Amino acid sequence: MCKTPPRPVHRWCILLPWLGLLLLFGGMDASPARAQVFYPDDPVVVDPDRQPIEAPSERALSDYYDYVENGILDVGESGGRAQNINTLGEVPRSSWYTPRHYYERLSINELKQGPRQGSAPEPPFRVVDDKSEGKGGGFWVEDARGDRYLFKVDQKATPEMGTGAEAIGTHLFHALGYHVPQNSVVFFERSDLQAVEGVTYQDARGRAQPLDAARIDALLELMPLTPSGGYRALASKFLEGQPLGPFRYHGTRPDDPNDLFPHEHRRELRGLRVFAAWINHDDSRSVNSFDAFIETDEGGYVRHHLIDFGTILGGSPLGPKEPWAGNEYILDAGTIVKSVVSLGFAGRPWRRADPPDIPAVGHFEATHFDPTRWRPQYRNPAFRNMDADDAFWAAKQVAHFTDEEIRALVETGRYTDPETARYLTETLITRRDKIARAYLGHGGGFDRFRITDDGRLAFDDMLDHPAFDADPATVAPVDWYPFRNATGERGDTIGARSAEAGAVAVPEASEEYLVGVLRRMGARDHRTEVYLRQAGETWEVVGVRRSASGTPSAPPVWTQIPVEL
Numbered sequence: 296m297c298k299t300p301p302r303p304v305h306r307w308c309i310l311l312p313w314l315g316l317l318l319l320f321g322g323m324d325a326s327p328a329r330a331q332v333f334y335p336d337d338p339v340v341v342d343p344d345r346q347p348i349e350a351p352s353e354r355a356l357s358d359y360y361d362y363v364e365n366g367i368l369d370v371g372e373s374g375g376r377a378q379n380i381n382t383l384g385e386v387p388r389s390s391w392y393t394p395r396h397y398y399e400r401l402s403i404n405e406l407k408q409g410p411r412q413g414s415a416p417e418p419p420f421r422v423v424d425d426k427s428e429g430k431g432g433g434f435w436v437e438d439a440r441g442d443r444y445l446f447k448v449d450q451k452a453t454p455e456m457g458t459g460a461e462a463i464g465t466h467l468f469h470a471l472g473y474h475v476p477q478n479s480v481v482f483f484e485r486s487d488l489q490a491v492e493g494v495t496y497q498d499a500r501g502r503a504q505p506l507d508a509a510r511i512d513a514l515l516e517l518m519p520l521t522p523s524g525g526y527r528a529l530a531s532k533f534l535e536g537q538p539l540g541p542f543r544y545h546g547t548r549p550d551d552p553n554d555l556f557p558h559e560h561r562r563e564l565r566g567l568r569v570f571a572a573w574i575n576h577d578d579s580r581s582v583n584s585f586d587a588f589i590e591t592d593e594g595g596y597v598r599h600h601l602i603d604f605g606t607i608l609g610g611s612p613l614g615p616k617e618p619w620a621g622n623e624y625i626l627d628a629g630t631i632v633k634s635v636v637s638l639g640f641a642g643r644p645w646r647r648a649d650p651p652d653i654p655a656v657g658h659f660e661a662t663h664f665d666p667t668r669w670r671p672q673y674r675n676p677a678f679r680n681m682d683a684d685d686a687f688w689a690a691k692q693v694a695h696f697t698d699e700e701i702r703a704l705v706e707t708g709r710y711t712d713p714e715t716a717r718y719l720t721e722t723l724i725t726r727r728d729k730i731a732r733a734y735l736g737h738g739g740g741f742d743r744f745r746i747t748d749d750g751r752l753a754f755d756d757m758l759d760h761p762a763f764d765a766d767p768a769t770v771a772p773v774d775w776y777p778f779r780n781a782t783g784e785r786g787d788t789i790g791a792r793s794a795e796a797g798a799v800a801v802p803e804a805s806e807e808y809l810v811g812v813l814r815r816m817g818a819r820d821h822r823t824e825v826y827l828r829q830a831g832e833t834w835e836v837v838g839v840r841r842s843a844s845g846t847p848s849a850p851p852v853w854t855q856i857p858v859e860l
Contacts, residue, residue, distance in 0.1 A: 347594025
């Protein structure tokens with residue numbers, strides 16, 4: 296139950312530190328135990344990173360320093376595999392991530408409900424504070440039940456742009472497994488807002504001013520009216536827990552004993568690059584994250600959130616995004632030099648993009664979108680480390696969303712113009728398909744390995760997807776080998792079996808472990824190795840390793856293949 300550094304799975308020593316030291320030092324010699332690959336608790340499905348700790352101190356992160364640290368300085372460790380994965384290559388449930396839609400399909404209603412618990416905010420709304428942080432406008436309210444919300448509002452020139460984007464992003468990232476605020480679009484009238492006696496706000500000079508009816512009217516003057524003459528906002532419920540500030544995309548938090556894996560080596564942060572590319576979340580920076588200390592009966596732990604999705608798709612706080620957003624870093628010297636030398640004719644193919652003029656959308660298109668060349672605003676250390684396995688993990692989740700489900704997610708933006716919803720839906724579908732084609736071929740494109748009732752190894756073909764024009768090539772005969780778990784060695788082949796209809800027979804063997812090697816016809820350099828362990832009278836899937844090259848005798852180490860950024 297303790298973590299040994301060479302393995303990409305959880306071996307925790309929180310409850311039994313003496314056993315942890317024993318295994319740690321015992322793993323440093325040259326005995327056969329050092330090569331043991333699988334342990335009785337593999338594959339780990341829950342990360343015990345919610346052990347009771349003392350509350351860490353709140354910390355602030357300067358927006359400007361965040362840019363400098365990641366845009367100019369070389370921070371974080373580079374290379375290497377994701378460290379918080381289990382032997383299936385999956386991310387266990389943790390204070391960072393909860394497996395959702397891909398692993399157990401959410402209904403349309405569940406997708407549209409998202410993280411919201413209970414009903415929507417209920418008027419009347421008591422205005423209790425002005426919004427001073429961030430670039431967008433808004434104010435804090437308490438609804439009729441006493442729940443606190445931040446009402447984020449749109450600019451007059453771009454009605455529905457920011458509020459619609461944030462609603463879509465919230466519901467999408469929740470379905471993908473991240474912790475996010477309870478955000479939803481709400482409509483209200485002036486009569487729904489009430490001033491609270493004695494409440495003040497700070498003006499531009501830092502002076503306290505009454506947050507009275509006149510101030511509320513002034514705030515509303517900056518907002519666009521809805522077609523019915525009312526107002527629209529993105530209601531973001533106050534997050535549970537004690538605020539601790541943002542997390543960084545590299546290193547660990549020194550005052551959180553549960554935070555053991557460097558953030559640049561967490562798969563849910565490395566694979567986040569694919570999700571961010573899908574919806575053009577180029578502002579995926581540390582300042583748009585939030586840590587909170589969650590109290591429990593035994594103590595407390597830190598929960599990690601993604602927040603602020605108002606700048607996804609094609610908008611920004613100041614209006615439509617510039618065409619370079621999502622295509623270049625803010626400081627991208629190589630591309631700039633290439634463009635200057637070629638008099639602007641090279642290095643910037645996105646200049647040819649011509650998205651339609653839809654005010655609520657901004658600059659968001661799919662024709663020139665290339666997921667492998669997508670760029671956030673700065674060189675996010677976790678994104679920089681994304682490899683082919685990280686990308687496959689994320690792309691299979693993107694590809695899992697059907698057209699109908701994407702349409703339902705777009706509906707959470709509550710756009711008044713049907714053309715806006717139609718365009719966003721079609722654009723997200725096209726970008727989804729490009730992501731599938733870019734990354735799902737890794738290892739041959741197989742996933743969801745399981746043992747059927749009749750004892751066969753079944754799997755899903757990821758290339759059997761609308762994104763691919765032709766039917767996928769058939770699976771080559773699956774090669775089977777005995778596997779010696781204590782030494783990590785593979786024995787001589789015990790034959791091959793043909794896969795039919797997404798399943799293959801498991802050979803009879805007295806070995807405790809077997810490994811099957813799957814390949815696709817015409818793609819012999821891509822393979823997926825599936826490790827089975829005896830479980831009574833049947834088998835269980837205990838490990839998966841994908842690669843694009845190598846020989847069948849290669850040791851089962853979960854090393855990954857870099858993706859060019």
